[in-house]
Structures are given as C-alpha cells and as structure tokens.
Amino acid sequence: MAADQSAVLTSKARFRGQVEDRGTVVLSFTGEHTQKVDGKGRMSIPADFRRVLEAGDPEWTTGLSPRMYLLYGDHLKNQLHGYTVDEFNAVVAQINALPRGSADKKKLSRLIIGQSIKLDVDKDGRTVMPIKQRQKLGLTDGELTFSGLGDHFEIWKAETFSKEVADDLSGWLAEQEDGYDPLILLDG
Numbered sequence: 001m002a003a004d005q006s007a008v009l010t011s012k013a014r015f016r017g018q019v020e021d022r023g024t025v026v027l028s029f030t031g032e033h034t035q036k037v038d039g040k041g042r043m044s045i046p047a048d049f050r051r052v053l054e055a056g057d058p059e060w061t062t063g064l065s066p067r068m069y070l071l072y073g074d075h076l077k078n079q080l081h082g083y084t085v086d087e088f089n090a091v092v093a094q095i096n097a098l099p100r101g102s103a104d105k106k107k108l109s110r111l112i113i114g115q116s117i118k119l120d121v122d123k124d125g126r127t128v129m130p131i132k133q134r135q136k137l138g139l140t141d142g143e144l145t146f147s148g149l150g151d152h153f154e155i156w157k158a159e160t161f162s163k164e165v166a167d168d169l170s171g172w173l174a175e176q177e178d179g180y181d182p183l184i185l186l187d188g
Contacts, residue, residue: 027052029082029148034158039141041129046146049082049153050125056084066121070155072133073115078164080133080155087151088116129155 033046045053045068053066060066069088071081083091092113098105119127134140143158147165156165173180 027055028150029153030150031148033146035144035146037129037134037139037141037144041131041134042126043129043144044124044126045082045121047125049146049148050121053084053121056086058086065123068119068121068127069116070119070129070133071112071116072136073111075111078137078156078160080129080137082146082153082155083151085118 029049029052031046031048033049035044035046037043050066053068054060057066057068067085069083069085071083095105095108095112098108117130117133119129121127131140137144137155137157138160139157145154145156145158145161147154147156147161173182176182
C-alpha cells in the first residue's frame with residue numbers, strides 16, 4: 001500500500017453519488033499532479049491514478065496494462081475526464097436504462113458514449129492522448145494538471161487549471177469567514 005499513499009480508500013460509489021456494495025472498498029482518484037505531454041501525445045498517468053485504473057479494470061491482472069476511458073465531450077469545455085473501465089461502464093448502464101428514443105438518452109449518449117475513447121496505459125504508466133483531445137485543451141505539448149475527484153479525474157492544461165480552478169477556489173475560500181470548514185457542505 002506504500003505506493004498508494006495519496007490514494008484514499010472509500011465506499012464504492014456509483015454515478016450521481018449512489019452508494020452500492022457498502023462493504024466493498026475501492027481506491028479513488030485523489031490529489032493534483034503535474035505531468036508533461038510531448039509532441040506525440042505521450043503522457044504519464046500519475047502512479048496513484050494507475051493503481052485506481054488497475055483496480056477498476058475487470059480484465060487487469062499483474063503484468064497487464066490497465067485501460068481507461070477518456071471523455072472529451074463538448075460539455076467539458078477546457079478539460080477532459082478520465083474514468084476507470086468499471087465506472088465508465090456504470091455510467092453507460094445508467095444512460096442505457098433511460099427510455100429508448102428519449103431526448104435525454106440521445107443527448108447523454110452523444111456527449112458521454114460518443115465523445116469518449118478507450119486508452120491503454122503501457123507498462124511504464126504512459127498513454128497517448130490523441131491530437132484532437134490535446135487541441136481541445138489548447139496544447140500539443142507542455143504541462144498538464146491531473147486533478148482527482150474521487151470516481152474520476154480531470155485533465156487540464158496546467159495554465160488553464162491554475163486560472164480557472166485554483167484561482168476560483170482560492171477566491172471562494174477568501175469569501176468565507178475565518179475558521180470556515182468546507183465539510184459543512186456535506187450536512188446539507
């Protein structure tokens with residue numbers, strides 16, 4: 001478990017926060033990590049994130065490379081989302097459970113299923129982000145920020161993350177009174 005020091009054990013959560021299998025303990029995506037992407041799109045997945053991808057890939061065994069899904073839908077604007085195979089399949093199952101032919105099912109299918117790709121992570125922890133997705137972030141090479149959000153992670157151009165997320169969060173915290181505990185939001 002030493003390699004997973006910043007990974008957190010949590011109850012297995014499904015999309016939209018539904019808790020399932022209360023006794024099951026799984027790793028979740030945590031922390032912020034800066035990684036580089038080169039001109040060919042090669043990027044390293046943070047080591048802690050790789051452990052989560054391995055745990056969330058039903059076909060993964062020692063010696064094999066884990067797989068992941070990268071979402072790049074138009075709704076994501078300046079970011080991409082990474083999911084484990086299990087979590088992505090859970091989201092797809094929820095979309096497929098919507099009424100056939102419904103407008104919501106069509107929209108979600110196009111945004112989530114239609115605008116995602118499956119990527120393999122190699123033995124060195126790298127994957128290749130296609131040029132289309134790099135261009136969406138506004139870079140062909142440079143620094144990326146990986147931000148863990150529990151059941152998935154975000155990938156941002158590092159500069160954009162700093163401006164849009166870190167600065168926004170700092171501003172919000174500055175507006176709170178001294179001693180404010182953000183965990184109070186869980187009581188609502």
